[in-house]
Amino acid sequence: MVEHGDSDDVNWNTDDDELAIDNFQFSPSPVHMSATSPNSIQNRISDETVASFVEMGFSTQMIARAIEETAGANMEPMMILETLFNYSASTEASSSKSKVINHFIAMGFPEEHVIKAMQEHGDEDVGEITNALLTYAEVDKLRESEDMNININDDDDDNLYSLSSDDEEDELNNSSNEDRILQALIKMGYLREDAAIAIERCGEDASMEEVVDFICAAQMARQFDEIYAEPDKKELMNNNKKRRTYTETPRKPNTDQLISLPKEMIGFGVPNHPGLMMHRPVPIPDIARGPPFFYYENVAMTPKGVWAKISSHLYDIVPEFVDSKHFCAAARKRGYIHNLPIQNRFQIQPPQHNTIQEAFPLTKRWWPSWDGRTKLNCLLTCIASSRLTEKIREALERYDGEPPLDVQKWVMYECKKWNLVWVGKNKLAPLDADEMEKLLGFPRDHTRGGGISTTDRYKSLGNSFQVDTVAYHLSLLKPLFPNGINVLSLFTGIGGGEVALHRLQIKMNVVVSVEISDANRNILRSFWEQTNQKGILREFKDVQKLDDNTIERLMDEYGGFDLVIGGSPCNNLAGGNRHHRVGLEGEHSSLFFDYCRILEAVRRKARHMRR
DNA sequence: ATAATGATGAGAGACCCA
DNA sequence: TGGGTCTCTCATCATTAT
Secondary structure, eight states, X not given: OOOOOOGGGOEEEEOOSSSOTTOEEEESSOOOOGGGSGGGGGGGSOHHHHHHHHHTTOOHXXXXXXXXXHHTTOOOHHHHHHHHHHHHHSTTTSOHHHHHHHHHHHTTOOHHHHHHHHHHHTTTOHHHHHHHHHHHHHHHHHHHHHHHHHOOOOTTOOOOOOOOOHHHHHHHHHOOHHHHHHHHHHHTTOOHHHHXXXXXXXXXXXXXXXXXXXXXXHHHHHHHHHHOSOOOHHHHHHHHHTOOOTTSOOOOOOGGGOOOOOSSOBTTOOTTSSOOOSSOSSOOOGGGOSSSEEEEEEESXXXXXXXXXXXXXXXXXXXXXXXXXXXXXXXXXXXXXXXXXXXXXXXXSSOOOSSHHHHSGGGGGGOOTTOOOSSBOOOOXXXXXXXXXXXXXXXXXXXXXXXXXXXXXXXXXXXXXXXXXXXXXXXXXXXXXXXXXXXXXOOTTTTOOTTOOHHHHHHHHHTSOOHHHHHHHHTTHHHHOTTOEEEEEESOTTTHHHHHHHHTTOOEEEEEEEOOOHHHHHHHHHHHHHXXXXXXEEEESOGGGOOHHHHHHHHHHHTOOSEEEXXXXXXXXXXXXXXXXXXXXSTTGGGHHHHHHHHHHHHHHHHHHHO
């Protein structure tokens, strides 16, 4: 377990300027700000940064060109990266080498493997590179399985991963090029039928690159149809100019521009699943490009027109809808709007178990055959009472074998409604808070202790990010900010964004956090201390009181923000709300407009600072 | 005073079938 | 295409228990 930091090192400094009265600063160690001070921007284009660009698959020539082109305006790594992504977005500008690298990385091969394979086999012979990558993967797999036998780091995990069968290995060794490509594609997560069709269409002599290109094109076309009911770019571009006066009453949603949810909520792609996109189907509008990065989150299933309105207030960026069931054993359908690149994302390790039974092995023994669930529903803020589970047990104990269908149906209804799991014979229980922490990707006991009641703990967890999902989206920041980042965290909650960055091993030089709940702020401070963060944690209570002057002063003090992250309250949008599901203008959910206001203030100040 | 519990549906999308 | 059915949802409030 994480050791607690030495409390003697903790300094509590009340802010002495005229900032909000509820603002204070937490600095567990002497401040290390030199890396991000405004005067050291030039230093950011370090060899390390260039190396990270190389690792991402950009050629040195491309990087040199991007630095040269960007140098006139400013020298921030993000701007250079933006230029680099623009190169790779345009097939003309993209060198064949980086294109090949990106292809393989997108297929799920580790970057270091791809680079190693290309060093050994050049960048022309895709077949040879593929063979090399498959060999590396096999070696890794073997090592992993050996490690698993001696390294049991999950105390409640009593089953090991199965090894690949001899048959499978033989197949890989002896098969034709066509079969090899098919196997490789299936391994990468593509559907067999998609892969087979692509190979057939491209011809048996087609290269790996051509086949993957074909599948990606087909998937993008499919996704495009699913996501966009009516993409009217012209109208969207016009809206860009007359938007963003957040003090005025919000516009009525344009019912002609309803955003429909995709059937499979995989956003721009999730690990181990077909449909990974190399580029956004609709590019980020120019107005939203450039630093700082921002990341906004809210529930996917809102009243009609809400996401269209949210998007229209966030530079008309198309939302990315993702269900966290692709990252853990519980569903969590959420929409995300961000201006982050989507290439070269990676998962935090180790990935979570993907089913209830794997995540909670002890339940397997008691799971009846007539309960077919493998995933939990969305983790909410309330849990079932003991009286309900007792009632169910009494009902089930009347029968020796399987209960009658109507009883099964009623039990399943309650199981799905309350996310119950089997913990004994005829015995169901709601998830405890520790289990919810695990599913959501938080360290054990993240929300435990410190005087928080169980009820409030459930409430905080139910309102939180799913860390693995968010981390996947933020992962590409890691090579961009080798010296750490400055974060403005709005509606911080229990710190899902911070935990994601920490698990990505992205150093947080400064976190300015805004969170209304005392209990949640305590949780974040506790996390900050327990993980021995070296950066500054500065806390505010109320987004409404965080005015433009305060934001500007903070940015002057810390040299700006690299990331603005937050999910605004969903109370008035969530389906579970019987009383006040009134939409974005509701009492709580309307704080979304403060997110927009603050984001725009940060961007305005950032532009000013660049000048 | 605080914490736990029990009662309180509708809205939206997916799916099926005529 | 349209209607019926099934499914799921970062919740709130009054009451009761501690």
